[in-house]
Amino acid sequence: MRQLISSSRAAISQLIYKRILLAVTILFCVGVGVAMANMSRLSSNLIESQALQNATLYAQAIKEARTLYSSDVISPLNTAKAINFTHDNKPTKVTVPVPATFLIELGNHITNKNPEVSVRLYSDYPFPWRRKEGGARDDFERQAITYLTQNSNKQFFRTEEFRGKPAFRYAEADILTPSCINCHNTSPNSPKTDWKVGDVRGILEITQPLETITQKTHSGLKNLFLLLAGLSTLGIAGLTLSISRLRQNAKQLEQRVRERTAQLQETNVELLKEQEKSDRLLLNILPESIAARLKDGQSSIADGFAEVTILFADIVGFTVLSAQISPEELLVFLNEIFSSFDALTEKYGLEKIKTIGDAYMVVGGLPNPSTNHAESIAEIALDMQEELAKFNVKHHAGINIRIGINTGPAIAGVIGTKKFIYDLWGDAVNTAARMESHGIAGAIQVTQSTYDILQNKYLFEDRGIIHVKGKGDMNTYLLAGRLVSAVLV
Structure with a gap:
């Protein structure tokens, strides 16, 4: 069975191991797929970001060049009125181009040096001589003019086919500065003469390949x-x-756990056996209910009972017998007699209190109260006589028994902390002892209180008044037998 369980565990462990590896592999593949998808998206973002950065730098450089040209070249020369300024910049004429023309020429030079790059300046209001190439030529340029006219501080860009190749087209607004207003508003060829500082004069577009x-x-x-x-x-x-x-460590740990579990099981079995021995020993000393209360932690146990019946029995002739046989044989005989009495005690549900030498004490009605304690004690007394008669026949002995019984209140409890015993106290106990010591060998002497309970169920002989030590004169009775077959309930 253990081998089957071990094989099942090994198979389960192997299956779990394979499934973990499969799950890790699947997660790796999924992770690679997700990474590739994210890298594709990241690639597009990086390309667009790089292209936007390049275009922005291009535009900034061009605009800075025009600003520098306008402020440091045009303005001083225009103030000196020493040179003519014209939109028509040709090497054959001694002229200086206006800033817009300078910007256009600069863009043309950049385009000529880098054929794949395009720099354009266009507007909804081109000068007459630039109407053909200075206006919007495709959807991107028209959309750029519309958007940037309304959002002059923003950028307009997208990736699309340009001249048959993927390209990044970037546009930003060309805003009029104070140095340009006068020229644009006073020129006879200006398409518009009410320009203000901050108006969008045109659009600067930079197109660059993405390859x-x-x-x-x-x-x-x-x-x-x-x-x-x-x-x-x-x-x-x-x-x-x-x-x-980890799997190897788990196997080693599992083996150790199995070994330790087996050891613990063996230890638990031994502990259980020892516990059972202790419980049996405790039950031989104390009633079961009293033992349970001690195990629950009660350290002081004393209970009062309104009515119990106590029996003392003493073996008559045992002293003579002890002088005739060895101590070992005497002990065997005494053990045989008391063992038969113990069996009777258990049969009638009574509580053996103790044995003192050849004396035997038993009580009915405690530790669990009952209503038939007197009848039970009467039955065991009669059976004790029968058991002793059987013993005499078996061992050819002539010993006899003297029994005393009394009914009354008593206190029962546990005495001691180590060698503890369950004992009885009270006048009823002393009276029962006196009934035995003042009794007749072979007879069962009972008090008036016991007789009153049993007189209609058993045969009695009135012994009459006797003097009892410590009690005075007492009327006692001898239990002679059963009036009817007593059935104990």
Whole structure:
């Protein structure tokens, strides 16, 4: 049976181990899939972020160049009125281009140097000579003009096909500054003459290809992915080794637990046996209910009983017998007699109190009160006579028994803390002892109180008045037999 249980545990452990590895593998695959999906999204975000950063720097550089040109070149020359300013900047003429023309020319130079990059300046109000190329040419530019006119402090961008390749198109508002207002409002060719500082004069757009940025980003993310995959593989390998080690430790621990459990079971069995021995020994000394109260922690036990019946019995002729046989034989005989009395005590539900030498004391009606305690004591007294008669026949002996019985109130309790006993006190106990000591060998002497309870159920002989030591004159009776077959309930 143990081998079957052990095999079942091993199979269950192996199944759990395999399922853990399967779960780890599945989680790894799911994690790789999620990582790839997130890296794809991250790649797009990084590409767009890098492109936006580049375009913003381009735009800032161009606008700073125009601002510098306007403030440090145009303004001094215009004040000196030494040079002509024109929108038509041609190398054959001695002229200086206006800032807008300078910005357009700068964008053309950038585009010529980097064919894939486009820098444009366009508006809803282009000068007449720029109407063809200075206005919006596609949906992006029209949307940029509309959006940035209303949100001049923001940016407008998106990724789309440009000249057959993926590109990032970025636009921001070109806002009129104080140095430009006068020129735009007084020029005879200006399409609008009510410009104010802060108005959106046009849109600066920078378009750049995404191929280079995409390649660099993908290359970086690929390396990152390979690093994460390597780390994940190492992690799974480590986890697998850890699980294997834990499994081995669990087996060792389980073996130790089984061994310790077996030891504990054996110890518990031994403890149970010892507990049973202790309980049996305790029950041989004390009534069961009293023993239970002691085990529950009661240290002082004393109970009063309104009516109990006490019996004292003394073996007559035992002293003579003890002089004729060895102490060992005497002990065997006494043990045989008292053992038969013990069996009778148990038969009638009575409580043996003690034996003193060849004297035997038993009581009815405690520790659990009863209504037939007197009848039970009468029955055991008659049976004691019969048991002793059987003993005499068996061992060819001539010993006899003297019995005294009394009914009355008594106190019962436990005396002592180590070698404790359950004992009785009270005048009724002393009177029962006197009935035995003042009795007749082979007879059962009872008091008036006991006779009053039993007179209609048993045969009695009136012994008459006798003088009892310490009690004075007492009328006593001798229990002679059963009036009818007594049935105890």
